[in-house]
Amino acid sequence: MTEVKDDPFLNDLSLSLKQAWELLRAGAADRHSPLHTPVVATVTGAGTASQRIMVLRAVDQHSRRLRFNTDLRGSKVAEVGRGASVSLLGYHPEAKVQLRLSGKAEVQSTGPDADAAWEQASLYGQRCYLAEPAPGSPVDAPTSGLASAIEGVKPTPDQVRTGRTNFAILLVEVETIEWLYLAHRGHRRARFHWNAAAVRWEGIWLVP
Numbered sequence: 001m002t003e004v005k006d007d008p009f010l011n012d013l014s015l016s017l018k019q020a021w022e023l024l025r026a027g028a029a030d031r032h033s034p035l036h037t038p039v040v041a042t043v044t045g046a047g048t049a050s051q052r053i054m055v056l057r058a059v060d061q062h063s064r065r066l067r068f069n070t071d072l073r074g075s076k077v078a079e080v081g082r083g084a085s086v087s088l089l090g091y092h093p094e095a096k097v098q099l100r101l102s103g104k105a106e107v108q109s110t111g112p113d114a115d116a117a118w119e120q121a122s123l124y125g126q127r128c129y130l131a132e133p134a135p136g137s138p139v140d141a142p143t144s145g146l147a148s149a150i151e152g153v154k155p156t157p158d159q160v161r162t163g164r165t166n167f168a169i170l171l172v173e174v175e176t177i178e179w180l181y182l183a184h185r186g187h188r189r190a191r192f193h194w195n196a197a198a199v200r201w202e203g204i205w206l207v208p
């Protein structure tokens, strides 16, 4: 009988953590990765959970920061406020790994990081920030919110310029990572938290 070879991270906490960051990094870099579009959850002013899909734009393991782009006028921006906790969720079917992250979020609409993110966005991406009235506004008739001159066509740099005032980046400083790996012979689950005083990740195994 062929021996089933375990994945190396199956019984090794540090390799599980390494794999989690690799999946996140690949999620930002590869638009075909299922982790390119995680669920980002906030808590509304009324205390209820609110979730939405967002495109993971950048991951920096060293600073533990994830970056998303968003419209400054959206509900999630108000919900994040200054430094609220957010929860992120994604599942990578090929790796059979679910990642559940939590961290402190921050919205920046000015500054070098927001400017660089705006410059990196495509013209179609920048066009999203031209919607009027603001995203989430009730309207009488179905609409994209875009002016007809830029609907269905690639806009020019001149046409998208004013969108910059509505553009912001949402940064998440990751504080916990829960890694769940589905395996035939038995699942594995681990939880990591960033120990700021010790400047290191600490992990424990959990029963899946």
Ligand SMILES: Cc1cc2nc3c(=O)[nH]c(=O)nc-3n(C[C@H](O)[C@H](O)[C@H](O)COP(=O)(O)O)c2cc1C
Binding pocket: 037, 050, 051, 052, 053, 054, 055, 056, 068, 069, 070, 071, 074, 075, 076, 077, 135, 136
């Ligand atoms: C595939 C996909 C990708 C999305 N990417 C983003 C994104 O990167 N940023 C964003 O603000 N909204 C994105 N959205 C829209 C959000 O899910 C959400 O509908 C919108 O931002 C309004 O959210 P809010 O009212 O909670 O602020 C995306 C939706 C889908 C389906």
